[in-house]
Structure formats: structure tokens, C-alpha cells
Amino acid sequence: MKFSERLQQKLRPIWRQNHDHPFVQELGNGTLAKEKFRFYMIQDYLYLIEYSKLFALGAVKAADLGTMGKFAALLHATLHDEMALHRSYAARFGISEDELEEAEPSPITLAYTHYMLHEAQNGSLAELVAALLPCMWGYWEIGKELNAIPGAAEHELYGEWIRMYSSPEYGELAGWCIDLLDTLAAGKTEAELAKLETIFLNTTRFEYMFWDMSYHGQMWP
Numbered sequence: 001m002k003f004s005e006r007l008q009q010k011l012r013p014i015w016r017q018n019h020d021h022p023f024v025q026e027l028g029n030g031t032l033a034k035e036k037f038r039f040y041m042i043q044d045y046l047y048l049i050e051y052s053k054l055f056a057l058g059a060v061k062a063a064d065l066g067t068m069g070k071f072a073a074l075l076h077a078t079l080h081d082e083m084a085l086h087r088s089y090a091a092r093f094g095i096s097e098d099e100l101e102e103a104e105p106s107p108i109t110l111a112y113t114h115y116m117l118h119e120a121q122n123g124s125l126a127e128l129v130a131a132l133l134p135c136m137w138g139y140w141e142i143g144k145e146l147n148a149i150p151g152a153a154e155h156e157l158y159g160e161w162i163r164m165y166s167s168p169e170y171g172e173l174a175g176w177c178i179d180l181l182d183t184l185a186a187g188k189t190e191a192e193l194a195k196l197e198t199i200f201l202n203t204t205r206f207e208y209m210f211w212d213m214s215y216h217g218q219m220w221p
């Protein structure tokens with residue numbers, strides 16, 4: 001069994017909780033309150049600034065030019081395509097790019113990004129990919145699920161988000177990362193695989209906490 005299949009089987013219940021979170025459900029049926037989405041957009045922008053650095057570190061840790069180039073392309077795609085979505089939403093909410101960049105990260109945004117960067121900096125390329133994969137894989141799955149809801153992709157506010165994350169290009173990026181993790185996991189000891197599984201599990205849990213933090217507008221107490 002591929003390592004990614006093992007992860008998928010073990011984490012299915014948590015994965016389901018992410019999909020069932022009211023933020024995701026309401027995003028899909030179009031009833032999500034605009035202020036919740038606005039809060040999410042700002043925090044997600046700050047998240048992506050840090051997340052991009054994982055791709056830069058991936059290029060540093062890559063063992064061959066093909067992998068290095070792919071990480072460089074992912075870094076470019078995140079900064080220029082994915083974050084363009086956030087900048088366009090921010091403009092609709094009357095938030096400038098400077099305001100976006102200077103916003104204060106919430107405790108969960110800080111905890112999540114710092115955790116991923118810690119694992120990426122201290123571990124091998126396998127640990128780095130285990131940390132970044134749930135974000136890419138999870139969004140692709142959620143994007144596809146929401147896109148299947150009649151009318152969701154045409155929603156005047158949330159349609160753009162759904163169209164971006166359900167697009168085949170995102171599927172390809174996620175697929176590339178899944179294959180990379182499977183390649184890197186091949187031949188590792190059970191103890192090493194268990195470590196990768198823990199990192200993957202933790203970032204999957206952080207994805208849930210990110211939806212929850214956005215739904216409740218959670219900042220410092």
C-alpha cells in the first residue's frame with residue numbers, strides 16, 4: 001500500500017470533520033456571513049505568506065533539478081495566482097494590499113504556520129512535504145466537493161473561491177505532492193513513517209482549527 005493510501009485511510013474521520021465544518025458547508029451553500037469570509041481572507045493571506053516559504057525551503061532541500069523547479073513553480077503560483085484571489089477579494093471588501101500584509105495574525109495562524117516551518121526547517125524533505133500536503137490535498141478535495149453543489153461555483157461572492165480550488169491545475173499540484181511523498185516514504189523505517197504520519201495528522205488538525213478560528217473570528221483572548 002502506498003504511504004498516501006495509509007494516510008488517507010487513517011485520517012478519513014478527521015478529513016470528514018473538515019468538510020463538515022460549518023464554514024465549509026456555508027461556503028458551499030452560499031449562506032456564509034460575509035464578515036466571516038472577510039476574516040478568513042485576511043488570515044489566509046498571512047498564512048500564505050508563511051506557507052510560501054515552505055516551497056522555497058523545498059527548493060533548497062530538493063535532491064534534483066526537476067523537484068527544485070517544481071517547488072520554484074509552486075512558490076510562484078502561490079504568490080501570484082493563489083494570493084491574487086485574496087487581493088481581488090480584499091479589493092471587494094475595501095481592504096488595501098498594505099492593510100492585508102500588515103494585518104495581525106491570529107493565534108491559530110501563528111501556531112499553524114510556525115509549526116509547519118519548524119518541521120520543514122528541522123526535518124528532511126519528507127517531513128517538509130508531510131507538513132504541506134494536507135493543505136493542498138484538503139483544499140483540492142473540498143474544492144471538488146463544493147463545486148459539485150448545483151450553483152455553488154456561480155455564487156457571486158464565493159464562486160471564485162470554489163472555481164479556483166476545484167480547478168484541474170490545483171488537482172495536478174496536489175497529485176504531484178502526493179506522489180513526491182510516496183517516493184520519499186519508500187524504504188523508510190516504521191519509526192520514520194510514524195513521524196511523517198504525526199506531522200500530516202497535526203497539519204490536518206490545524207486545517208480544522210483554521211476553519212473554526214475563521215468561523216468564530218478568534219483573535220487573542
Ligand SMILES: Cc1ncc(C[n+]2csc(CCO)c2C)c(N)n1
Pocket residue numbers: 044047048051074077078082135136139140170173207210
Ligand atoms: C489554511 C489554508 N490551507 C490550505 C490552503 C490551500 N493552499 C495553500 S498553498 C496551495 C497550493 C499552491 O498555491 C493551496 C492549495 C489555503 N489557502 N489556506
